[in-house]
Amino acid sequence: MFDDFDSRALRRTDCFGQRFMKPGTYRYGVFPASGQHLSQERPYVIKVDEGRPGQKMKQHNIMLSATKGGFKPDKAEIGIDAGDMVVWNCPEKAMTPYAVVGDKEFFASSRLVNECGYSHAFGLPGEYRWVDAFGGPVGGVIRVRDPGVKTEADLSKWRETLAQGTLVMVDDQQAKPREVDIMVGQTVFFAVTKSRGLSITDERLLEKRK
Amino acid sequence: MAEITAALDEQGANKLLDGAIAAIGTQVKSGSGSLGPFVASYTVSGTLTNGDVDLIPPSTIRIVDLRLDWHLDFSFGIDLSDILPDFCLPQICIDIPCVGEVCTPKICIDWPTISVPISFGDFVKTTADFQIVVNLVGADWVVSIKVLGVPNLQFGATTAALLAAIGLAVTPILLAIPFLGPFLAIAVNAILLAIGVAGVTGFLGPIITPFVSGLTFEIYKQPKKFPVLPAAGAFDPAVDITIDAIAAVVANSGEDELVLTADVSP
Numbered sequence: 001m002f003d004d005f006d007s008r009a010l011r012r013t014d015c016f017g018q019r020f021m022k023p024g025t026y027r028y029g030v031f032p033a034s035g036q037h038l039s040q041e042r043p044y045v046i047k048v049d050e051g052r053p054g055q056k057m058k059q060h061n062i063m064l065s066a067t068k069g070g071f072k073p074d075k076a077e078i079g080i081d082a083g084d085m086v087v088w089n090c091p092e093k094a095m096t097p098y099a100v101v102g103d104k105e106f107f108a109s110s111r112l113v114n115e116c117g118y119s120h121a122f123g124l125p126g127e128y129r130w131v132d133a134f135g136g137p138v139g140g141v142i143r144v145r146d147p148g149v150k151t152e153a154d155l156s157k158w159r160e161t162l163a164q165g166t167l168v169m170v171d172d173q174q175a176k177p178r179e180v181d182i183m184v185g186q187t188v189f190f191a192v193t194k195s196r197g198l199s200i201t202d203e204r205l206l207e208k209r210k
Numbered sequence: 211m212a213e214i215t216a217a218l219d220e221q222g223a224n225k226l227l228d229g230a231i232a233a234i235g236t237q238v239k240s241g242s243g244s245l246g247p248f249v250a251s252y253t254v255s256g257t258l259t260n261g262d263v264d265l266i267p268p269s270t271i272r273i274v275d276l277r278l279d280w281h282l283d284f285s286f287g288i289d290l291s292d293i294l295p296d297f298c299l300p301q302i303c304i305d306i307p308c309v310g311e312v313c314t315p316k317i318c319i320d321w322p323t324i325s326v327p328i329s330f331g332d333f334v335k336t337t338a339d340f341q342i343v344v345n346l347v348g349a350d351w352v353v354s355i356k357v358l359g360v361p362n363l364q365f366g367a368t369t370a371a372l373l374a375a376i377g378l379a380v381t382p383i384l385l386a387i388p389f390l391g392p393f394l395a396i397a398v399n400a401i402l403l404a405i406g407v408a409g410v411t412g413f414l415g416p417i418i419t420p421f422v423s424g425l426t427f428e429i430y431k432q433p434k435k436f437p438v439l440p441a442a443g444a445f446d447p448a449v450d451i452t453i454d455a456i457a458a459v460v461a462n463s464g465e466d467e468l469v470l471t472a473d474v475s476p
Contacts, residue, residue: 003388012317012319013299013317013319013388015314015315017312019309056310057309057310059311059312059313061315063315085309085310085312087312087313087314087315089314089315089317091315091317091318093320115309117306117312119302119314121299121314121317121389123387123388123389123390124386124388124391125391146391146392147391147392149391149392149393149394149395150395155392155393158392162299162300162302163300163301163302164302165302165303165304165314166304167304167305167306169306169307184389184391184392185299185389185392187299187302187314189302189304189306189312189314191306191309191312
């Protein structure tokens, strides 16, 4: 088994987050990864209001469920304020990888542009070298250690570490920090501030394709 | 009164059975069986080797230390969610500078179904009593011996060894499942406890025992009609005799012997 780590193909332990900075109506669809190219349908809606100046960012979660040939959000339409973030996750067991794709260029998990994020919980130990599958220079390394659980106490200690996430800030040129050391089960959140469009992709997936 | 009598002492019977048992060769069977709560599909091969023959009047041939070498290839599926509780990653909150706090939801993982292939071999020795069976099969008299009852095969240390083999086989499979690594020892224990010694014995017994129970093998075959003198010319044809009946017993005439008697007619 392989712990697939690719923002273009979201899986069960992945989340995609997108901030909406300007008021308006944003339509989107959720497709099996790469399926967005086959469909122009964007049936779900995010209505963004002005909000109040200086207002703190709020988070809105959308849970997805798999349907035949696609995915369905638990709320087909939500209303948020400008500056808020929407986070998508699909908790289902048997599901194909998916992408959340909107009708604006900045809004797609398959190509991370502005004010968005991708999180992945790492389930297997190893060294994960990630790159931008769209050819940009950005990249980094996530080293995932086995916690070496031998006793009940080790297990409890390891469980406590699971609540600690790691943040990696990413733009077109660099990732900060570039190298991260975590333990199995921990989550890394990649926050993309501004970019022309990139992915966070395990380079082994690209080698496989070559 | 019988016209032909042949007798074999225990040493001779040992030689006879060495050949007869070797001639059975390796037998192969496939099927499925219960391995504790799991269902395993298997292919098993078994080869018998003669032990020490003890002739017991009036009609028993006992083979002490009859050895069965067996090799078992099997695989079974485990839905890990049946034996391990679901595991949940807690909600994780991260403070993004100039943005604010972002939290992932609690994400629960239910475990997959795995398939475990195992290759394992051992031998078992048993003592079995056989009875002599004489039949006219077509144009031949066939003397066979047939096992009496169902020998009780003792797997003993094999059970523990097979459980250990299951533990070894399952470990790399579990290690490849995301998030399971830290629970490896718990998962292996859960699987081995679910199977248990009873599960292994209950699996091996019905698979291995049929190699011995119901075991019948031929020790002598003779055409009912056969020439005792070949033709010696146009006016001197072959002389045939017919075996009308064959009887086989274990008799004691100073020592135990396997005795075959035949009634013949021209």
